[in-house]
Amino acid sequence: MPDWLHIVVRATSALVILFVLTRILGKKQISQLTFFEYVIGITLGDLAGVISTDVESNFLHGVIAILVWCLIPFFLELFTLKSKTLRxxxxxxxxxxxxxxxxLEDNLKKERFTADELLQQLRTKSVFRLADVEFAMLESSGDLSVLLKSEHQPLTPKHLNMKLVTEKPTQTVVMDGVVQNEPLAAAGRGPGWLHTELDKIGVTKENVFLGQVDTHGELTVDLYDDKLQVPEPSARPMLLATLKKCEADLELFSLTTNREQAKLMYEECSRQLTKVIQSVTTILKS
Structure with a gap:
């Protein structure tokens, strides 16, 4: 067998073996690496390179070495699941x-972290003032976790006593002009609804590059024809406007009626509708 063909076979075999073993080791091997995983990754890469190009070396010996470097971490990971000390x-x-x-300057020295490196890590977290930080920890993966002081943390709906609907995953119902039936069913919609919505905005499914249904059941599309303007979804604004119109009508009825009982009924209905509008305004405006 020619040397070049020998190298192709060895390299392909090493690639397949590494791929299978990496799948066995799990996603941690391709995420933020710990010290141990970093050493393993370097060694496996070196071993794969050697057994791929060194035609004089024994290929089986190289495979055994790779297996050893993969199986030992695999079993150690199983042990560390039950032992915090080992972790x-x-x-x-x-x-x-x-x-x-x-x-904490002593901890900075311990980790050989300079002030410049600390500020750089903070900037990657969109923090540009040290005085804004309440707590920061350098994780074992080398990433910096940052907790801002309370007054510098972003507002959330909970801070404003706002109740929002539970978010559901956005479903991609059209991709490359082809209807995706499974995501469409997961969104609680059918092909008839999809075609009706596309007719409303005046496009065909063949012209849709991506079409998605969001949490509120509204369809948004990106078209192949970028010059074509697609109208924004208007169902929620229209619903909010309708609710406000009903509220105004109830107030008008309470003012124009001469019957005291009817007047009280209209006023009570108006108050209840006002509470409903206040609770859904954020949702219908988003």
Missing amino acids: TWFEGKGTVLIKEGKV
């Missing part, structure tokens, strides 16, 4: 760099 030993633990708004 700390092999994966390390986080180091607090900022506590109660104060930089």
Whole structure:
């Protein structure tokens, strides 16, 4: 067998073996690496390169070496699932760099972190003032976790006592001009509804690059023809406007009626509808 063909076979075999073993080891091997996983990754890459190009070496010996370097971490990971001590030993633990708004210089020195590196890591978290930080920890993966002071944290609907609907995954119901029946069913819609919605905005499914149904059941599309303007969904604004019109009508009826009982009924209905409008306004405006 020619050397070049020998190398092709060995390299292909090494690639397949590494792919299978990486799938067995799991997603952690391709995410943020710990010290131990970093060493394993470098060694496996070196072994794969050697057995791929060194035609004089024994291929089987190289495969055995790769198996050893994969199986030992695999079994160690199983053991570390049940032992915090082993997890700390092999994966390390986080180091607090900022506590109660104060930089812990001793911990910085321990991790060989300079002030410039700390500020750089903070900037990657969109934090440009050290004084805004309440707590920061350097994780074992090398990533910096940051907790801002309360007054600098972004507002959430809970802070404003707003109730929102439970978010559901957005379903892609049209892709490359082809209707995706399974996501369409998961969104609680059918082909008839989809064609009706496409007719409303005046496009055909063949012209739709991507079509998605959001949490509120509204269809948004991206077209192949970028010059064609697609109208924004108007169902929620129209519903809000209708509710406000009904509220105004009830108030008008209460003012124009001469019957006291009817007047009280209209006023009560108007108050109840006002509460409903206040509770759904955020949803219908979003």
